[in-house]
Amino acid sequence: MINSQELILTIDIGTSSCKVCLFDLSGAIRATAKSEYPTLSPQPSFAEQDVSAIYSGIVQSVKAVLSKRSPSRVIALACDTMLHSTLLLDEEGEPLYPLLNWMDTRCQEELKFLNQEYQEKRFYFRNGVPLHTIYTLPRLIWFRKHYPSLLQSAWKITTIKDWFLGKITGEWFCDYSTASGTGLLNLTGKCWDKEILSSAQVSLNQFLPLCEPDHRLPLQVSPFTHDTGLLPGIPVIWGGGDGPFANLGEGMFHQREMVITVGSSGAVRMCDHQPVFDPNQRSWCYYLADDIWVGGGAINNGGIVYSWMNDLLNDDAQWEIDPQRPRPLFLPFLTGERSPNWNAQARGILFGLSYFHTKEALMQSAYEGIAFRIRSIYELLKDIIGDPWQVVVNGGFGISPKGSRILSHVLGIPLQLSEFPSAPCRGAFFLAIKALGQIKRLDEVSQNHLNQLNILQPNPDYNVLYDQLYRFYEKVYQANRGLFQEFSEFHLA
Numbered sequence: 001m002i003n004s005q006e007l008i009l010t011i012d013i014g015t016s017s018c019k020v021c022l023f024d025l026s027g028a029i030r031a032t033a034k035s036e037y038p039t040l041s042p043q044p045s046f047a048e049q050d051v052s053a054i055y056s057g058i059v060q061s062v063k064a065v066l067s068k069r070s071p072s073r074v075i076a077l078a079c080d081t082m083l084h085s086t087l088l089l090d091e092e093g094e095p096l097y098p099l100l101n102w103m104d105t106r107c108q109e110e111l112k113f114l115n116q117e118y119q120e121k122r123f124y125f126r127n128g129v130p131l132h133t134i135y136t137l138p139r140l141i142w143f144r145k146h147y148p149s150l151l152q153s154a155w156k157i158t159t160i161k162d163w164f165l166g167k168i169t170g171e172w173f174c175d176y177s178t179a180s181g182t183g184l185l186n187l188t189g190k191c192w193d194k195e196i197l198s199s200a201q202v203s204l205n206q207f208l209p210l211c212e213p214d215h216r217l218p219l220q221v222s223p224f225t226h227d228t229g230l231l232p233g234i235p236v237i238w239g240g241g242d243g244p245f246a247n248l249g250e251g252m253f254h255q256r257e258m259v260i261t262v263g264s265s266g267a268v269r270m271c272d273h274q275p276v277f278d279p280n281q282r283s284w285c286y287y288l289a290d291d292i293w294v295g296g297g298a299i300n301n302g303g304i305v306y307s308w309m310n311d312l313l314n315d316d317a318q319w320e321i322d323p324q325r326p327r328p329l330f331l332p333f334l335t336g337e338r339s340p341n342w343n344a345q346a347r348g349i350l351f352g353l354s355y356f357h358t359k360e361a362l363m364q365s366a367y368e369g370i371a372f373r374i375r376s377i378y379e380l381l382k383d384i385i386g387d388p389w390q391v392v393v394n395g396g397f398g399i400s401p402k403g404s405r406i407l408s409h410v411l412g413i414p415l416q417l418s419e420f421p422s423a424p425c426r427g428a429f430f431l432a433i434k435a436l437g438q439i440k441r442l443d444e445v446s447q448n449h450l451n452q453l454n455i456l457q458p459n460p461d462y463n464v465l466y467d468q469l470y471r472f473y474e475k476v477y478q479a480n481r482g483l484f485q486e487f488s489e490f491h492l493a
Contacts, residue, residue: 083181128285135183177240245427297339
């Protein structure tokens with residue numbers, strides 16, 4: 001019988017903020033809180049964060065959700081985290097350098113240095129990630145070049161979540177899910193890849209022991225327990241990456257179940273029972289838990305494209321999507337490209353712009369350009385995993401009235417729209433009830449824990465038109481692909 005007084009606390013450590021949710025054992029959210037913290041850019045391409053600011057934000061949010069409840073009711077704490085963070089620690093577990101998050105692109109020169117070795121040694125078919133600035137290997141080579149003594153003296157090379165959990169438990173581990181997001185994990189062996197580490201001239205003992213995401217250790221007496229009132233001894237569940245945990249939180253963690261997330265950026269993820277490798281090295285693969293793997297791709301340019309266009313045009317008019325409206329075609333690479341072509345030099349193109357195009361035309365082209373980017377990853381995953389059996393869409397832009405309708409027409413499939421406030425936090429909750437022994441495997445997660453979702457059907461006539469436009473969009477991209485690098489040499493974008 002479920003104890004209605006017992007609560008599970010989940011912490012989602014995001015890029016710009018942390019979100020804390022308090023669940024009862026039925027899976028209902030009883031309280032939420034969010035705290036923001038900055039990303040600093042002391043030089044172009046640098047994206048650094050102060051871990052003490054992140055820690056303070058976590059404490060603030062935990063205190064907020066517990067403000068009207070006794071901390072003694074919390075029986076477990078579980079985490080998920082932004083992927084692709086890099087942190088060097090000394091032997092006291094203190095940072096030697098600010099945290100690098102996924103937005104940091106300082107190691108672009110190191111990519112050129114690494115490319116030949118990466119291809120010759122077929123690293124992608126071991127770690128499941130393309131060569132890119134978000135991953136740890138080129139960052140370590142950057143440290144080796146600019147701060148060699150710092151890298152050599154680092155006690156551990158870790159991530160923001162595992163640093164936080166080390167601080168509150170006194171034990172230091174990295175779960176397989178978070179590790180898979182570093183690009184240093186051998187997926188088939190589920191171990192740190194020694195040959196990849198040797199490329200950065202770092203030692204295996206500079207990395208934390210690996211564990212399953214449902215690994216649990218007791219909360220120790222610390223400033224964290226003092227500040228929050230949480231009881232020492234409650235289990236702390238290690239958790240994993242926020243992307244895979246969003247699939248878990250939406251209940252879309254079975255084979256060929258897909259989640260499309262479109263917020264400021266975007267991602268498309270589909271689950272399988274084995275590591276997912278693309279012969280053409282366009283996708284990534286991360287671990288979830290229970291031998292569930294998540295293949296996917298991400299875009300930099302999601303809702304930020306709409307926001308940028310809206311700010312420029314100061315558009316506050318009420319207008320509707322009209323597939324017959326005269327408008328340009330927008331390739332929305334405002335901040336470069338990740339999946340599927342991994343072209344950091346790609347930039348936006350308004351193709352076919354006319355004197356007679358209106359503000360509404362430009363706004364609609366922004367919506368469509370974002371949807372075409374999502375379709376490019378959707379097509380990629382269909383190619384390497386197969387057609388999805390179910391598709392859930394979440395994220396502020398993805399479930400907005402215009403954004404969701406455009407996505408359904410462009411993809412030509414029914415979409416289930418999720419308005420749950422934090423799918424990664426619910427994923428952490430599901431992992432917690434498994435770690436506590438309430439279920440033996442994640443497959444036993446009850447449908448009672450999940451919301452009934454609205455289903456959006458595409459318009460078949462619109463889909464025919466968008467299918468043609470998407471094919472043309474691909475032609476425009478390919479025709480300009482070689483020019484992006486040349487244009488970047490003018491240093492105008």
